[in-house]
Amino acid sequence: MATAEKAKQKSDVTLHYLRPGKKFPSVWCPGCGNGVVMGSLIRAIDNLGLSKDEVVLVSGIGCSSRLPVYLDFNSLHTTHGRALPFATGAKFAQPHMKVIVITGDGDALAIGGNHFIHACRRNIDITAILINNHIYGMTGGQGSPTTPGGTFSTTTPYGNVEKHFDPCSLAAAAGATFVARSTVYHEPQLQKLIGQAISHRGFSLVEAISNCHTYFGRLNRKGDAVAMFDAFKERAVPVGKASKMTEEELEDKIVTGVIHNVEKTEFCDEYQKVVDAHMGEK
Amino acid sequence: MAAKLLDKVEIPKDRYEMRLSGSGGQGMILAAVIMSEAIGGADERNVVQSQSYGPEARGGASKADVVVSENEIYYPKAMNLDLLLAMTQESLDSYYPNLKEGGTLIIDTTLVTDVPTDNYFGLPFTQLAREKVGIIMVANVIALAAIAELTGVVTREALTKAVLGRAPRGTEDKNRKALEIGFEEAAKIKK
Amino acid sequence: MPARERKLLQGNQACVHGAIYAGMRFFAGYPITPSTEVAEMSARLLPRIGGRFIQMEDEIGSIAAVVGASISGLKSMTATSGPGYSLMLENIGYAYMTETPCVIVNVQRGGPSTGLPTKVSQSDTMQARYGPHGDYCAIAVAPSTVADTVTETIRAFNLAERFRTPVTVLLDEVIAHSRELIYLPEEGELEIYNRVKPTASPEEFEAFALTPNGVSPMPSYGEGYRYNVTGLTHDTHGFTTNRVDEIPVKLEKLRHKIADYTDEIEKIRVEHMDDAEVAIIAYGSAARAALQATDIARKVGAKVGAVQLYSIWPFPDAKLKELCGRCKKVIVAELNMGQLITEIERIMPDKQITTLQRYDGEILTPLQVVKKIEEVL
Amino acid sequence: MTDADTTGKPGPQSKYDYSKGPAPLEINMTWCKACNICIALCPKQVLEPDRNGKPVQARPENCTQCTLCWIHCPDFAITSNYK
Numbered sequence A: 001m002a003t004a005e006k007a008k009q010k011s012d013v014t015l016h017y018l019r020p021g022k023k024f025p026s027v028w029c030p031g032c033g034n035g036v037v038m039g040s041l042i043r044a045i046d047n048l049g050l051s052k053d054e055v056v057l058v059s060g061i062g063c064s065s066r067l068p069v070y071l072d073f074n075s076l077h078t079t080h081g082r083a084l085p086f087a088t089g090a091k092f093a094q095p096h097m098k099v100i101v102i103t104g105d106g107d108a109l110a111i112g113g114n115h116f117i118h119a120c121r122r123n124i125d126i127t128a129i130l131i132n133n134h135i136y137g138m139t140g141g142q143g144s145p146t147t148p149g150g151t152f153s154t155t156t157p158y159g160n161v162e163k164h165f166d167p168c169s170l171a172a173a174a175g176a177t178f179v180a181r182s183t184v185y186h187e188p189q190l191q192k193l194i195g196q197a198i199s200h201r202g203f204s205l206v207e208a209i210s211n212c213h214t215y216f217g218r219l220n221r222k223g224d225a226v227a228m229f230d231a232f233k234e235r236a237v238p239v240g241k242a243s244k245m246t247e248e249e250l251e252d253k254i255v256t257g258v259i260h261n262v263e264k265t266e267f268c269d270e271y272q273k274v275v276d277a278h279m280g281e282k
Numbered sequence B: 001m002a003a004k005l006l007d008k009v010e011i012p013k014d015r016y017e018m019r020l021s022g023s024g025g026q027g028m029i030l031a032a033v034i035m036s037e038a039i040g041g042a043d044e045r046n047v048v049q050s051q052s053y054g055p056e057a058r059g060g061a062s063k064a065d066v067v068v069s070e071n072e073i074y075y076p077k078a079m080n081l082d083l084l085l086a087m088t089q090e091s092l093d094s095y096y097p098n099l100k101e102g103g104t105l106i107i108d109t110t111l112v113t114d115v116p117t118d119n120y121f122g123l124p125f126t127q128l129a130r131e132k133v134g135i136i137m138v139a140n141v142i143a144l145a146a147i148a149e150l151t152g153v154v155t156r157e158a159l160t161k162a163v164l165g166r167a168p169r170g171t172e173d174k175n176r177k178a179l180e181i182g183f184e185e186a187a188k189i190k191k
Numbered sequence C: 001m002p003a004r005e006r007k008l009l010q011g012n013q014a015c016v017h018g019a020i021y022a023g024m025r026f027f028a029g030y031p032i033t034p035s036t037e038v039a040e041m042s043a044r045l046l047p048r049i050g051g052r053f054i055q056m057e058d059e060i061g062s063i064a065a066v067v068g069a070s071i072s073g074l075k076s077m078t079a080t081s082g083p084g085y086s087l088m089l090e091n092i093g094y095a096y097m098t099e100t101p102c103v104i105v106n107v108q109r110g111g112p113s114t115g116l117p118t119k120v121s122q123s124d125t126m127q128a129r130y131g132p133h134g135d136y137c138a139i140a141v142a143p144s145t146v147a148d149t150v151t152e153t154i155r156a157f158n159l160a161e162r163f164r165t166p167v168t169v170l171l172d173e174v175i176a177h178s179r180e181l182i183y184l185p186e187e188g189e190l191e192i193y194n195r196v197k198p199t200a201s202p203e204e205f206e207a208f209a210l211t212p213n214g215v216s217p218m219p220s221y222g223e224g225y226r227y228n229v230t231g232l233t234h235d236t237h238g239f240t241t242n243r244v245d246e247i248p249v250k251l252e253k254l255r256h257k258i259a260d261y262t263d264e265i266e267k268i269r270v271e272h273m274d275d276a277e278v279a280i281i282a283y284g285s286a287a288r289a290a291l292q293a294t295d296i297a298r299k300v301g302a303k304v305g306a307v308q309l310y311s312i313w314p315f316p317d318a319k320l321k322e323l324c325g326r327c328k329k330v331i332v333a334e335l336n337m338g339q340l341i342t343e344i345e346r347i348m349p350d351k352q353i354t355t356l357q358r359y360d361g362e363i364l365t366p367l368q369v370v371k372k373i374e375e376v377l
Numbered sequence D: 001m002t003d004a005d006t007t008g009k010p011g012p013q014s015k016y017d018y019s020k021g022p023a024p025l026e027i028n029m030t031w032c033k034a035c036n037i038c039i040a041l042c043p044k045q046v047l048e049p050d051r052n053g054k055p056v057q058a059r060p061e062n063c064t065q066c067t068l069c070w071i072h073c074p075d076f077a078i079t080s081n082y083k
Helices: A002-011 A013-017 A033-048 A083-093 A105-111 A113-122 A167-174 A187-199 A213-219 A225-235 A267-278 B002-008 B028-042 B089-098 B125-133 B136-151 B156-166 B172-189 C011-022 C036-049 C059-071 C082-098 C146-163 C173-177 C247-259 C284-299 C317-323 C340-347 C366-376 D037-041
Strands: A055-059 A074-077 A098-104 A126-132 A178-183 A204-209 A236-238 A254-261 B015-023 B046-051 B061-069 B081-086 B099-108 B121-123 C007-010 C024-029 C052-055 C075-080 C102-110 C116-120 C139-141 C166-172 C179-182 C228-230 C268-271 C278-282 C304-309 C311-313 C329-334 C352-357 D025-027 D047-049 D055-057 D078-080
Touching (some): A055 A083, A083 A098, A083 A267, A083 C052, A083 C059, A105 A126, A167 A178, A225 D037, B002 C366, B015 B028, B015 B089, B028 B046, B028 B061, B028 B156, B061 B089, B081 B136, B099 B136, B121 B172, B125 B136, C011 C024, C011 C036, C011 C166, C024 C059, C059 C102, C082 C102, C102 C146, C116 C173, C139 C146, C146 C179, C278 C366, C284 C329
Parallel strands (some): B015 B081, B099 B121, C139 C166
Antiparallel strands (some): B015 B061, B046 B061
């Protein structure tokens, strides 16, 4: 019965973190991966034993950015692309708080691209969870910076001629110190990675590959939520295995796991040293 | 009455307006700052110091104004100069027309050769700095000392305190020397 | 009483001293002429008092960080100039909607666009009122001397905290870069206002509750009140709403919490207005030319008075109208092509209003103002 | 229409032995959006769609508490019910 007890406890833990007074179900389409990521986030926070008061959830604009309002934390739903600078202010003002940014591929990488690389560069202790569904959902299916070449969206009706960003490579190159990727199908792994990212001191990114079957799926004949979940299962390659594969073999694969993990001095810590050295000077 | 308003108006006499001018790098803005602090440290007179700002502050002609008054200073810029310090020919040419009738003109005779009036004080500030102190950077301090001596706008003591307050560590002696030279040389030519 | 020492400070530097006096502990900014010294001074002074300075990647990020820090509990400020202010409008709008206290210093320079980086202007007067889209009520204060810059920056913080709103300090290049000898206020000399904190329990707490004066108590993150902040139109709990009965409630709150208390905001300086036939209305560095010209013209018998506005927004309609009641003619002196004058014309349709504009990057001179007085007399 | 349609609980035709306790899963039919993920991911075909596409526990006796259904439910509509 011990296992069942545990299962019971885990299965309803999410309910204890929902914001009182906020109406459910969520605004998202049936089967949207955003809800799965929300569950992973809750379970990761619960496992870490963080108090609700010490968590700040910050988001920008887009489907994924609606996530924080549902949860019983300090939540800041901001403007398009700007979640990271808002989060930077919140974190820098109260460095003991756990600041987590929920963002999407358009929010973080298009309009917020500059903020994204600079948050990485500073290595400020913020965890960014980038829900990547390869398309703009809220505005109705336009191409995003992660829309793969050749695929269709309402603004790439003849196939996308642009190249796409790899958020993980971008973050690592820009200076983020913990970078990981998983998919909404691989929920246990996603939850574990989010937990690791929150525990990591420095800027951490978890890219959660998610499904927008409503737009990306429909426009590219990828099927419904279930079909897209199945595709994530098929395409996922653990990072260890991927390191032994060729570029061609890795085409169309999703490399999952901890992509990049290094130790570097953290922004707020370094600034505190400046304060300690100059406090009281006239 | 109205038609004659402009003819009758006078620039307020409670203002003393100085312009320190030269080329970028001669320390005119710093000199104006020091002069302002010297005046401020001495008594309750008000001071507004302003300068040309922007690309021109990084080379080329440079000017810094100091307006002094015992009353509230409304207009922050110079209107009619009581004193013009010109460290270069170019700055003299540019700003001489702003000097009011009977205003004090002080020039660096090292670099200024063509003066449109006989009524001026001339000292070779740059040459004095080079030959007597060993660094031309203190030419502005020598000039400040000369202004103090020639106009009495600020006392020797107040100026010395202000200069030393701004002098980078290790340059106090050279600045003190520069002040002495300025006071002495100006005393010689004082009318 | 021991003699206090005066300090020779630029307007930009004085602004930081005022901000710190008012309790600023967070500054985020991006370098831009002619405001940069505000950032530089903040970077130098804030660590000494345990405060925080961050140079962000751009102005959008700067105001975002300021809002984030304010909601986290620190009094926060940013400083910029025209082009940067344009970039900040998005999140200044966010601060209006989320009712987040913060101070934005706009050291005005010539525009539009990159314009005149090193030249003075007052052409952001209207932008400070109508910059961000949507309906809201703006507060903008306007110093004209270095000493004013200290007191007006303090006032800006007090107003921001009192009204839970962003407040703009409209500086200009002349004040920002001029140095003047000033006394800094001593501890306890000036009143400092801090935001009202909630007294209700977290369970009973209503984040954007309707209160008699329209200002909801504001907790900081981490104090046990886990509430939602959003730029979307929201109900009194902070949840997004599309309801026709709730939308006007929010918008009216944003307006009335300020518009109904303008007497707490308005500040006007008046010189020689008792028997004036002509009034010169100006703010910022233009007001200094106006005051000087008034002084000069009075000495030759012209019945002229000066009215200097220290708060531009909300526009002091009633007070200004009353002040100018006696005089038939009004001169509006400003460093733009006519922004303040539209407000004056709106409130005094019965008066003969003349505009005195300068927009060549230089400050108006007292003689230009005297000449205009002569024209209208 | 059986009560399974609205409650997500096993219907009367189910072979589930209630003497062993309540059904393995509790399904919040108000929050469920009928996305079909739980039904598709269940390796033991415990769930079947009702006429609205929402899951009912057709074969509750097969449930192994593998967690796949509820960890993937985007709407927190499924909780495990073992006591």
